Amino acid sequence: MRQLIADKPGDGHSPSQTRELLQFAWPVLIAQLALMTNSVIDTAMAGRLSAIDLAAVGIASSIMATVLMSLISVLLALPPIIAHLYGAGQRADIGREIHQSIWISLVLALVAITLLCFPEPFIAISSLQPVVESKVRAYLAASAWGVPATIALRIFFGLSTGIGRPQPVMFINLMALLFKIPLNAVLMFGLLGFPAMGATGCPVATALDAWLMAVFVWIWCLRHPDYTEFKIQARFTLPDWEAIWNFLRLGIPIGLTFVADVTAFTMMALFIARLGPVVSGAHQIAANLAAMAFMVPLSLGNATAVMAGQAIGAGQPERARHISWLGIRLGMSIAVVISLLFWLGSPQIAAIYTTDPQVQKIAIPLIALVGLYHLGDALQAVAVNALRGYKKSAVPMLIYASVLWGLGLGGGILLGLTDKLGPPRGAVGFWIAAIGSLWLVAGLVALYLNAVSRVHRRI
Numbered sequence: 001m002r003q004l005i006a007d008k009p010g011d012g013h014s015p016s017q018t019r020e021l022l023q024f025a026w027p028v029l030i031a032q033l034a035l036m037t038n039s040v041i042d043t044a045m046a047g048r049l050s051a052i053d054l055a056a057v058g059i060a061s062s063i064m065a066t067v068l069m070s071l072i073s074v075l076l077a078l079p080p081i082i083a084h085l086y087g088a089g090q091r092a093d094i095g096r097e098i099h100q101s102i103w104i105s106l107v108l109a110l111v112a113i114t115l116l117c118f119p120e121p122f123i124a125i126s127s128l129q130p131v132v133e134s135k136v137r138a139y140l141a142a143s144a145w146g147v148p149a150t151i152a153l154r155i156f157f158g159l160s161t162g163i164g165r166p167q168p169v170m171f172i173n174l175m176a177l178l179f180k181i182p183l184n185a186v187l188m189f190g191l192l193g194f195p196a197m198g199a200t201g202c203p204v205a206t207a208l209d210a211w212l213m214a215v216f217v218w219i220w221c222l223r224h225p226d227y228t229e230f231k232i233q234a235r236f237t238l239p240d241w242e243a244i245w246n247f248l249r250l251g252i253p254i255g256l257t258f259v260a261d262v263t264a265f266t267m268m269a270l271f272i273a274r275l276g277p278v279v280s281g282a283h284q285i286a287a288n289l290a291a292m293a294f295m296v297p298l299s300l301g302n303a304t305a306v307m308a309g310q311a312i313g314a315g316q317p318e319r320a321r322h323i324s325w326l327g328i329r330l331g332m333s334i335a336v337v338i339s340l341l342f343w344l345g346s347p348q349i350a351a352i353y354t355t356d357p358q359v360q361k362i363a364i365p366l367i368a369l370v371g372l373y374h375l376g377d378a379l380q381a382v383a384v385n386a387l388r389g390y391k392k393s394a395v396p397m398l399i400y401a402s403v404l405w406g407l408g409l410g411g412g413i414l415l416g417l418t419d420k421l422g423p424p425r426g427a428v429g430f431w432i433a434a435i436g437s438l439w440l441v442a443g444l445v446a447l448y449l450n451a452v453s454r455v456h457r458r459i
Helices: 015-047 051-087 093-117 120-126 130-144 147-162 167-189 198-223 225-230 241-275 277-313 317-353 357-389 394-417 427-458
Strands: none
Touching: 015 051, 015 167, 015 198, 015 277, 015 317, 051 093, 051 130, 051 147, 051 198, 051 241, 051 277, 051 357, 093 130, 093 147, 093 225, 093 241, 120 130, 120 241, 130 198, 147 167, 147 198, 147 277, 167 198, 241 277, 241 357, 241 394, 241 427, 277 317, 277 357, 277 427, 317 357, 317 427, 357 427, 394 427
């Protein structure tokens, strides 16, 4: 591995790059953890209502993540595009890219709202009990109201991340978290004279929170002197089809990669829902932990992508390669510690999420499996983000789609719900298949990153 990150004399590589990467990553990490804490809050509060509400929140949030993140992930093309322009000193062109991303977002929002309001394909897969289905439908319909605000926030996050200023993103997510807790309590449990909405209170609170933050952050951004050089307030540009095509050529494969990644993960919840609300609730706890742990390598991956992209824009391919592999080393080191915490503390973690002894019993072995899952998740998260810094997204899309859908989701159905490979293993079978597929994806993506970074170094 050390040969992969060998430095040329005089390139300026030093421990300062590690500090720079960590200084960029920690605000992103806090921002991502604050964002994920919203899901933890929803899960924990729903668990205090009933197993039905916990299952409904888990299933509905999985559907929402599948729809929303698969579409919004197209906007993940924005940070590397902006990073390249920023590294090349083309600051005035950044505003034009923001304008084009808004045109793209209008279409993404319309599709997302339609799918959330008419979720029949997802409902059919889950074979839900009527009482759970009604709560899931209400949750998704309420979620649709927050889609435009969520997309507006993502555009700002892409801008700030691409120019290497993650602190505003951290601040907004922390502020949103402070509003989320009381909003959830009031709407879910019927405090202060409001009707008790149960599980449906989660998405209503999230939508209100998103709108408050979106309005605040864009008023702040358009008035802040540090953002004036990007010409965001210049005359709004009409659709530039060449710019939109270049954006989508990078963004669509990223989006499809997320479709493969997110659906392979969230579809587990829909198939596991066939096993009943107790098993579904236990799986939701494990899935929530996996998503929370994922924020650590994701933050390092985002930092790696932006720093590598800026280095490439500035004509420094050796620096970009070094940063990419440095990010992977840091990500895997932290992942080992997190995995050990899951393996050793699974009973205690399960007790934090739920007081139901049946749910705890099923959740404990799943939490231990999350430890193995996270090791592969960490490697792929940093590697695939580093590739986005190089504006490479097509090959990872093919890897993710073929492996995660085939070996991961397909293998999970065979192991978890059928007797073709032995007795059905339930939720454990799905997690075993997910672990194997994710490790294969991680290895292939890391090999591709090595090849891409070597080619750029010789250009």
